[in-house]
Amino acid sequence: MGTAVVADRIQFAFTVMFHYLFPIATIGLAPYIAWFAWRSARGNDEVALRASVFWTKIFAINFAIGVVTGIPMEFAFGANWALFSAKAGAVIGQPLAMEGVYAFFLESVFLGIMLYGRRHVSPRLYAWSATLVGVGSWLSGFFIVATDAWMQHPVGYRIAGDGSIRLANLGALLLSPFAWWQYAHVLMGALLAGSFIVAGVGAYYLLARRDLEDGRRYVRMGVIVALVASALVIFPTGDRNSADVTKYQPVKLAAMEGLFHSTDGAPLAIIGMPDTQRRELIDPVVVPNVLSFLAYGNFTANVKGLTEYADALWPPVALTYYAYHVMVGLGTIFIAIAALAALLLRRRRLMEFRPMLWVLMLAMPFPYIANEAGWVVTEVGRQPWVIYGIMRTSEAASTNVAAGETIFTLIGFAGMYFLLGLLFMLLVLREIGIGPNAASHAAPEIEA
Amino acid sequence: MNAVAFALLATMIAIYVILDGYDLGVGAVVPFVARSGEERAAAMASIGPFWNGNEVWLIAAGGVLFALFPRAYASAFSGFYLPFTVVLWLLMFRGIALELRSHFSSDLWHAFWESAFTGASALLAVLFGVALGNLVRGLPLDAHGYFLGRFAFLLNPYALGVGLFALLALAQHGLAFLALRGEGELAARSARLLSRLWWGVLLLYCLTTLASLALPTGSAAQAPLHLAPVAALSLLALGGVHWFTRLGRPAPAFAASALFLASLVLAAAATMYPYLLPAFPAGSGGIAITDAGPGPGALGVTLALTLPGLAAVVLYALFVVRRMRGRVGSG
Numbered sequence: 001m002g003t004a005v006v007a008d009r010i011q012f013a014f015t016v017m018f019h020y021l022f023p024i025a026t027i028g029l030a031p032y033i034a035w036f037a038w039r040s041a042r043g044n045d046e047v048a049l050r051a052s053v054f055w056t057k058i059f060a061i062n063f064a065i066g067v068v069t070g071i072p073m074e075f076a077f078g079a080n081w082a083l084f085s086a087k088a089g090a091v092i093g094q095p096l097a098m099e100g101v102y103a104f105f106l107e108s109v110f111l112g113i114m115l116y117g118r119r120h121v122s123p124r125l126y127a128w129s130a131t132l133v134g135v136g137s138w139l140s141g142f143f144i145v146a147t148d149a150w151m152q153h154p155v156g157y158r159i160a161g162d163g164s165i166r167l168a169n170l171g172a173l174l175l176s177p178f179a180w181w182q183y184a185h186v187l188m189g190a191l192l193a194g195s196f197i198v199a200g201v202g203a204y205y206l207l208a209r210r211d212l213e214d215g216r217r218y219v220r221m222g223v224i225v226a227l228v229a230s231a232l233v234i235f236p237t238g239d240r241n242s243a244d245v246t247k248y249q250p251v252k253l254a255a256m257e258g259l260f261h262s263t264d265g266a267p268l269a270i271i272g273m274p275d276t277q278r279r280e281l282i283d284p285v286v287v288p289n290v291l292s293f294l295a296y297g298n299f300t301a302n303v304k305g306l307t308e309y310a311d312a313l314w315p316p317v318a319l320t321y322y323a324y325h326v327m328v329g330l331g332t333i334f335i336a337i338a339a340l341a342a343l344l345l346r347r348r349r350l351m352e353f354r355p356m357l358w359v360l361m362l363a364m365p366f367p368y369i370a371n372e373a374g375w376v377v378t379e380v381g382r383q384p385w386v387i388y389g390i391m392r393t394s395e396a397a398s399t400n401v402a403a404g405e406t407i408f409t410l411i412g413f414a415g416m417y418f419l420l421g422l423l424f425m426l427l428v429l430r431e432i433g434i435g436p437n438a439a440s441h442a443a444p445e446i447e448a
Numbered sequence: 449m450n451a452v453a454f455a456l457l458a459t460m461i462a463i464y465v466i467l468d469g470y471d472l473g474v475g476a477v478v479p480f481v482a483r484s485g486e487e488r489a490a491a492m493a494s495i496g497p498f499w500n501g502n503e504v505w506l507i508a509a510g511g512v513l514f515a516l517f518p519r520a521y522a523s524a525f526s527g528f529y530l531p532f533t534v535v536l537w538l539l540m541f542r543g544i545a546l547e548l549r550s551h552f553s554s555d556l557w558h559a560f561w562e563s564a565f566t567g568a569s570a571l572l573a574v575l576f577g578v579a580l581g582n583l584v585r586g587l588p589l590d591a592h593g594y595f596l597g598r599f600a601f602l603l604n605p606y607a608l609g610v611g612l613f614a615l616l617a618l619a620q621h622g623l624a625f626l627a628l629r630g631e632g633e634l635a636a637r638s639a640r641l642l643s644r645l646w647w648g649v650l651l652l653y654c655l656t657t658l659a660s661l662a663l664p665t666g667s668a669a670q671a672p673l674h675l676a677p678v679a680a681l682s683l684l685a686l687g688g689v690h691w692f693t694r695l696g697r698p699a700p701a702f703a704a705s706a707l708f709l710a711s712l713v714l715a716a717a718a719t720m721y722p723y724l725l726p727a728f729p730a731g732s733g734g735i736a737i738t739d740a741g742p743g744p745g746a747l748g749v750t751l752a753l754t755l756p757g758l759a760a761v762v763l764y765a766l767f768v769v770r771r772m773r774g775r776v777g778s779g
Contacts, residue, residue: 064547068540070712074510078525079532089518090746097515101757108504109768112497116773170749398526400594409533416537427551
């Protein structure tokens with residue numbers, strides 16, 4: 001694989017992973033904001049009113065950086081991946097165009113009302129705006145996942161005489177079960193992250209003995225939703241994704257699990273380091289037969305190992321394996337944290353039990369890592385294909401863009417995103433520092 | 449059928465130019481019309497709720513180009529790789545500047561982001577003009593339709609002239625917007641500057657038109673009469689900007705400025721047609737709508753999905769703009 005393709009891949013991975021940090025928060029926080037806005041529109045709920053103002057500020061910072069880092073993604077297909085775009089644009093351009101038309105306009109237009117129009121509109125219209133912004137961010141996620149799912153598992157297409165891929169059935173693309181299970185998993189992952197953010201910020205206020213009424217509400221809501229989301233992210237959505245991978249991308253499954261040799265009653269590796277030279281998992285800790293059960297619902301089923309396939313068809317094994325294990329390991333820890341916190345909440349002890357509040361506060365970054373790791377499994381595990389079974393990544397990059405050009409722009413993006421990351425942390429920590437009470441008093445445009 | 453796709457794309461780009469044009473224009477003129485910190489804040493707040501939605505037209509047009517003309521999309525963005533990346537960085541920087549400015553109440557913080565916003569907005573207006581100039585002039589393309597030239601090729605006198613013209617035309621549009629939505633002295637100063645800047649726009653319009661007619665490429669040289677009605681429309685709209693500004697009627701002046709920009713996009717599109725990327729030198733073909741085009745089925749699907757969506761966007765955007773109407777004060 002030439003240097004240019006490697007540079008293109010590094011650039012895409014870096015820019016898209018940085019970008020995705022922000023949609024995680026907007027998708028995850030949107031339902032909370034809509035909920036708080038409706039609560040405050042319905043009646044005399046001061047905490048909900050303050051919460052809708054406070055979380056909209058956090059949301060808006062995430063949204064702004066999500067938008068500016070998202071614009072390069074749409075054009076990166078044409079700029080760095082011209083051959084892929086020319087071949088598949090008629091298919092994947094379709095959901096991307098729909099994302100612009102159906103999701104982005106909705107989000108950006110109604111976010112304008114939420115940020116600037118509070119004094120111009122009724123509480124009900126404000127709540128509707130919050131809802132529509134949320135619908136926009138969830139729809140946007142759908143179109144992106146549908147695009148990706150098509151690249152993972154192409155459906156509803158035909159290959160034209162000139163070798164380009166044409167859309168034969170848009171319905172098949174948009175309604176593909178592969179896409180919907182992936183979408184559900186992505187949504188639950190983001191909702192989990194949003195819940196840990198809400199609960200974590202609430203826990204911070206309780207630990208810092210300030211904004212107590214608000215902090216309690218955030219912790220309670222965050223923990224309850226986190227419990228539901230952390231369960232749904234594993235079952236059924238995670239489980240169904242694994243089943244789809246087993247069925248359509250068995251090499252990826254083998255890499256995820258670090259399974260080199262086909263095995264009846266394959267074990268599930270909890271820990272272990274894959275060695276692609278010796279083709280074995282080093283120092284493994286395994287649970288016997290469980291992989292066969294998870295993949296096929298049968299403890300003795302045969303699971304195909306990597307050695308069944310030519311080396312050229314393997315994805316990068318170590319990266320796929322570690323990313324998968326980081327995601328699953330964290331997912332297990334999340335459900336434990338959420339369950340423990342929910343138990344304490346039920347016994348009315350959570351708000352005073354500082355060790356658990358510390359755990360909730362410090363857990364905030366980890367759902368981000370799990371979400372990103374999940375995408376690494378999906379995308380790195382798809383290699384060597386850009387469109388599974390149809391087009392290789394090595395054949396997809398622009399031939400008229402030199403490696404040096406891509407490296408130059410990569411350095412530029414790295415510098416730009418370093419600055420953006422610093423500014424983001426500065427602004428978000430500052431808003432959290434100001435807090436919901438001061439925020440709603442300080443903002444003159446708020447009319448209760 | 450391919451002509452319909454071309455028309456849809458041109459319409460979306462025209463809407464983008466009109467909408468993002470005024471917020472780019474406001475960015476470019478802020479230091480010239482807003483004297484105090486309050487006025488600068490008011491000028492930036494006047495576009496705060498809208499710039500994001502305006503920019504979505506660029507993203508949506510990009511998506512439609514991707515879906516309908518994948519070869520042109522692939523060729524254009526890989527061919528313009530470096531200049532396009534610079535445009536992206538400026539768009540990012542500008543958005544960040546606008547969003548971050550209000551987060552700290554420090555004069556230094558404000559001054560930095562205001563300058564960043566103005567610089568990025570003005571440079572973007574120039575670069576969009578340079579890109580349009582090069583599209584009209586044509587690009588050296590290889591057998592597969594990929595751009596062969598280098599950065600320096602794009603910086604030719606014609607394209608730079610169009611870039612300068614674009615800066616003035618968008619500055620005029622931004623001033624018309626501030627005259628309409630600003631309050632008190634800010635609006636009055638914008639209107640005054642607008643009537644002075646207008647002469648510059650007129651001059652550059654005439655020069656650009658003459659230079660386009662002299663280009664050895666495109667249908668402008670082959671059939672100038674084709675474009676005569678469009679030129680008449682441009683001049684009429686441009687006259688309207690001046691006329692209504694002098695009458696002190698900012699709303700029709702802004703509408704005339706929007707019509708002027710639309711007529712310019714129409715002229716460029718008509719010059720390029722039937723090519724999406726005309727080749728340089730003239731007569732060597734290019735990527736035409738027919739060879740980069742979608743099948744009739746795909747086009748039907750795209751239109752059926754895009755048009756109702758865009759109609760809904762226009763309706764709810766108008767609703768929101770009406771709800772949010774009113775001049776922005778300096779408070």
